[in-house]
Amino acid sequence: MxxxxxxxxxxxxxxxxxxxxxxxxxxxxxxxxxxxxxxxxxxxxxxxxxxxxxxxxxxxxxxxxxxxxxxxxxxxxxxxxxxxxxxxxxxxxxxxxxxxxxxxxxxxxxxxxxxxxxxxxxxxxxxxxxxxxxxxxxxxxxxxxxxxxxxxxxxxxxxxxxxxxxxxxxxxxxxxxxxxxxxxxxxxxxxxxxxxxxxxxxxxxxxxxxxxxxxxxxxxxxxDPDDGAVWYGARRIFAFALMIRGGVLADEVEPYLHARAWLTDAARLLDRTPQALAAELTATMLRSGAVVLRDGRLHAAAEHAPVAPESLRVPYPRAWPAAEAY
Ligand SMILES: [Zn+2]
Missing domain, CATH: 3.60.15.10 (Ribonuclease Z/Hydroxyacylglutathione hydrolase-like)
Structure with missing residues (x-):
């Protein structure tokens, strides 16, 4: 090298x-x-x-x-x-x-x-x-x-x-x-x-x-927008979601995905239902090894640093205090 x-x-x-x-x-x-x-x-x-x-x-x-x-x-x-x-x-x-x-x-x-x-x-x-x-x-x-x-x-x-x-x-x-x-x-x-x-x-x-x-x-x-862009983005966003949560319980992964705007949008672009995409995304990432099942949770396989769960509790931008307040 x-x-x-x-x-x-x-x-x-x-x-x-x-x-x-x-x-x-x-x-x-x-x-x-x-x-x-x-x-x-x-x-x-x-x-x-x-x-x-x-x-x-x-x-x-x-x-x-x-x-x-x-x-x-x-x-x-x-x-x-x-x-x-x-x-x-x-x-x-x-x-x-x-x-x-x-x-x-x-x-x-x-x-x-x-x-x-x-x-x-x-x-x-x-x-x-x-x-x-x-x-x-x-x-x-x-x-x-x-x-x-x-x-x-x-x-x-x-x-x-x-x-x-x-x-x-x-x-x-x-x-x-x-x-x-x-x-x-x-x-x-x-x-x-x-x-x-x-x-x-x-x-x-x-x-x-x-x-x-x-x-x-x-x-x-x-x-190749479907494979090159939409699937690729979905895999990246899903892996990041798993990383910042220290993994997600296997049973909760698909319901979590169904509720996500990015997944619903990706499903529409790929001409699938959100349910079908969530199942396929999880299955293909498990198969490729990008996602692993450990202790009942799905984790991203890529190296990542742990995140304290309480640090995720911040409001979405729609609930941020007005910029003038600064
Ligand atoms: Zn970025």
């Missing part, structure tokens, strides 16, 4: 297992954090940042999924500002019930506000360097990447990883979402970064190879 590309001394990288996104810390006079992990590990995230860089001045979110914004509320309470892509920033300010897809995906997020809406081409001073905001919609409509041109570092969020491409939600974001994701990937590849910093998994040893794999998989999202 080739060695990982070297990171400059002024970045601190934390590769984390699910359910937390990897976290990038940029120490300096005004320390910045890119993504803030899952809500159940907010203390751990904030303490880690403080230990390495002092008080965080700004948190930048690549996008609003729960594994990227879970520490926002706590860091904001401790004085940090929050920056996020403009469409997400606006929705968060409005307290749009669709915020973070938290309710849709049944992934809790503690309430926060966005202080700095970000748009394409904007330059942000993060730690000791300037970074450019690159809008990269696809995985979510507000998804963004961060580009550091001198060191040619590219923070790619969930757009791609060493082995994969970000799932897209055709029901929520429209059938164009896959084409949009592919276009965003091409735009990122054209920057020919020296180092890719993905939100999950390791720093790719070969950014060119990682892009080649991701582009191939993104074409599949476009060419």
């Amino acid at each position: 080739s060695p990982q590309p070297s990171l400059p001394s002024w970045v601190t990288w934390w590769q984390r297992p699910f359910p937390d996104a990897n976290t990038l810390l940029l120490p300096g006079r005004q320390p910045a954090l890119v993504d803030s992990g899952f809500v159940g590990h907010a203390e751990e995230t904030a303490d880690w940042a403080r230990a390495h860089a002092g008080d965080v001045h700004l948190v930048v979110n690549t996008h609003w999924h729960s594994d990227h914004v879970g520490g926002n509320a706590l860091l904001q309470a401790r004085g940090a500002g929050i920056a996020a892509g403009a469409p997400e920033a606006e929705a968060i300010s409005r307290r749009d019930p669709g915020c973070c897809a938290a309710e849709y995906l049944d992934q809790p997020v503690a309430p926060y506000t966005v202080d700095v809406p970000l748009d394409d081409g904007q330059i942000l001073r993060l730690g000791e360097a300037d970074w450019e905001v690159i809008r990269t919609p696809g995985h979510t409509p507000g998804h963004l990447a961060l580009w550091q041109p001198e060191e040619r570092l590219l923070v790619v969020g969930d757009a791609l990883s060493d082995y994969d491409v970000g799932w897209v939600n055709l029901a929520l974001d429209g059938l164009d979402a896959a084409t949009t994701a592919l276009a965003s990937l091409k735009r990122m590849a054209e920057l020919s970064p020296r180092v890719l910093l993905p939100s999950h998994g390791p720093v790719p040893a070969d950014p060119g190879a990682a892009f080649a794999t991701a582009l191939r998989r993104a074409r599949r999202l476009v060419d």
